[in-house]
Amino acid sequence: MTPPRTSATPRLAPAVNLAAPARLSPLGWARWAWRTLTSMRTALILLFLLAMGAIPGSMLPQRVVSTEQVQNYYGDHPDLAPWLDRFYLFDVYSSPWYAAIYLLLFVSLTGCVLPRAAAHYRAMRARPPRTPRNLGRMPYSATFSTRASPEQVLAQARTVLTGYRIDGDGESVAAEKGYLRESGNVVFHLALLALLVSLAAGSFVGYRGNMLVVEGDGFANTLPSYDAFYPGSAVDAGDLEPFSFTLEEFQADFIEDGNLTGQAASFAAELTYRASPESPERDHRLEVNRPLSAGGAQIYLLGHGYAPTFRVTGPDGDVVFDQPVPFIPREERNFTSDGVVKVPDTAPEQLGFTGVFLPSATENAQGELVSEFPEPRKPVVTLTGFTGDLGLNSGASQSVYQLDTEDMKEIGDSPRLSPGDSWELPGGSTVTFTGVSDYISMQVNSDPTRVPVLLSASTIVLGLLATLFVRPRRLWIRARTGEDGRTVVQVGGLDKTGNVGSTTEFHRLSLRLRDRVRTR
Structure with a gap:
């Protein structure tokens, strides 16, 4: 027999609303x-x-x-x-x-x-939280009974809870302490905001500048005196403090023994300065961590180097160049330095030189000339000469530490020049290495927002200390008349930071309250 045919009515799935969610409006995206x-x-x-x-x-x-x-x-x-x-x-x-x-x-x-x-601010002005229904569930809870009335217990509770913000109803007292923690948190962030504003304001009304000053030379706080100048957006030439100074002497001491041989032990520059043209001349010893303050600006000592002095005479014997030229250290262990000498006042073609200065020259095992110590014990200069057009009249700015040799012809290398040695050039000119002077690199920093920055940073520290060490805590005390006529006192405490030290404080307050109401 064939089985009877059965038919089942298929169940339909419940209808699902597949409508696309509403899209955010531009205002919604902005929010x-x-x-x-x-x-x-x-x-x-x-x-x-x-x-x-x-x-x-x-x-x-x-x-x-x-x-x-x-x-x-x-x-x-x-x-x-x-x-x-x-x-x-x-x-x-x-x-x-x-x-x-x-x-x-x-x-x-x-x-x-x-x-x-x-x-x-609103929370500080609000009342402490109402007393919970079940104080036994608090992290700290205690219960005791006394013959004193509930009113007397609550009155004593208010005297025990010194330093707490207190509120209450007819049968309980709610107390809260430690709002200074959140206050410190808010002060920390407000001070951080003030610090950002002060730093931003300093970039508008302040300026920084870098320069090199050779020993014996002076500096006046004017734009042309700087090698690099970074003014704020609201600063112009008339806002520069009118101070000036002269580098009288520079002293550098280096470590001579041990693994630190050649490293600097101390830098010190003796300055004479005037805060303004009308101010008396004063002396200042400028050191790395002892800047000079003049006219509201801070002058910092950044580093030092050497400036070999060259005298160039033309074929007719006239001196066309005689001044120190700062050389930039390529390495600060032994102060091997590179520099450029530009002599534009020669005819028919200008002269230019690239040079290497070695403070304490010696030969290594390969016969190469190197410096063995940063102090100028045996100074030597080697030059490579060029003749042609220096490009100073092209209108394009040039670095004093680079020589553009595109329109120049190389005329050869000099011998090793010690102080007093000369190099005769083709054409009759002569270059003489006459000596070496120290120079210092300095930075002038004028920032009228230094005091707001200091106050903001100090406030940040104070706010952080309050956030770290203040413990917000709450305490509730309820007093009710029990079935035996005695007053049942319930105490519940909560430390919002989970500090176990508050349990000891809550217990001490409970014992103090119990002792006071029992002695009545």
Whole structure:
């Protein structure tokens, strides 16, 4: 037999609404972006990015500190340096990407901290939380009975809870303490915001400048005196403090024994300065950690080097050049230095020289000339001469530390020149190495926002200390008449930070309250 045929009615699945969710309007996207930007998570991420962005500024030479070190880096890494420069890694703190992080962090903190400060202000003015129904569930709880009335117990509780904000109803007292922790948190972030504002204001109204000053020369705080100048957006030439100084003497001491041989032990420059043309002349010993303050500006000693002095005489015997020329150290262990000498006042063609200066010259095992110590014990200069057009009248700016030899012809290498030695050039000119002087590299920093920055940084520390060491805690005391006519007192305590030290404090307060009501 064939089985009977059966038929089943298929079940239909419940209808599902597959309508697409509503899209956000432009205003909705703007609100979402603002909430995301002003969240504490975003502020922390931006603060981390700001710290990460500062790492290249501490590892790589920066133009605002020393253009010479940047040039040395170009010489040591000719392939890598241009790529780093494309990403502003030699000008980190003035780069567009660092400024973008800085601005976003400022906006994020503003949108995050100000509402939080307002909420904390309202919380400080509000009453302590109402007494929970079951105090036995608190992290700390205690119960005892007394013959004193509930009113007497609550009155004594108010005297015991000194330092607490107290509120209560007819049968309980609510107390709270430690609001300074959240206050410190808010103060920390507000001070951080003030620090960002102060630093930003300093970049507008302040300026920095770098220069080299040879021993015996002077400096006046004018734009042409700087080798590199970085003014704020609101600074012009008339805003420079009218100070001046003269480098009278420079002293450098080097370690002579042990593994640190050749390293600097101390740098010191003796200056005479005037804070203004009308001010009396004063003396100052400029050291690495002892800047000169003049007219509101700070003058810092960054480093030092050597400036060989050359005298160039023409074929007719006239002196056409006689001055020291700063050479830039290619390495700071023994101060082997490179420099350029430009002599434009010669005819029919101008003269130019690239040179190497060795403070304590000697020959190594390969017969190469090297410097064995940074102090000028046996100074030697070697020059390579060029003749032609220096390009000084082309209108294009030139570095005093580079020689453009495109329109010049090489005339050969000099012998090893010690102080007093001369090199006769083809054509009758003579170059004489007459001696060597010290020079110092310096930075002038004028920042009218130094005091606000200091106050903001100090406030940050104070706010952080309050956040770390203040413990917010709450205590409730309830007093009710029991079935036996005695007053049952319940105590409950809560430390919002989970610190076990508060349990001891709560227990001590409970014992003090019990002793007071029992003695009545």
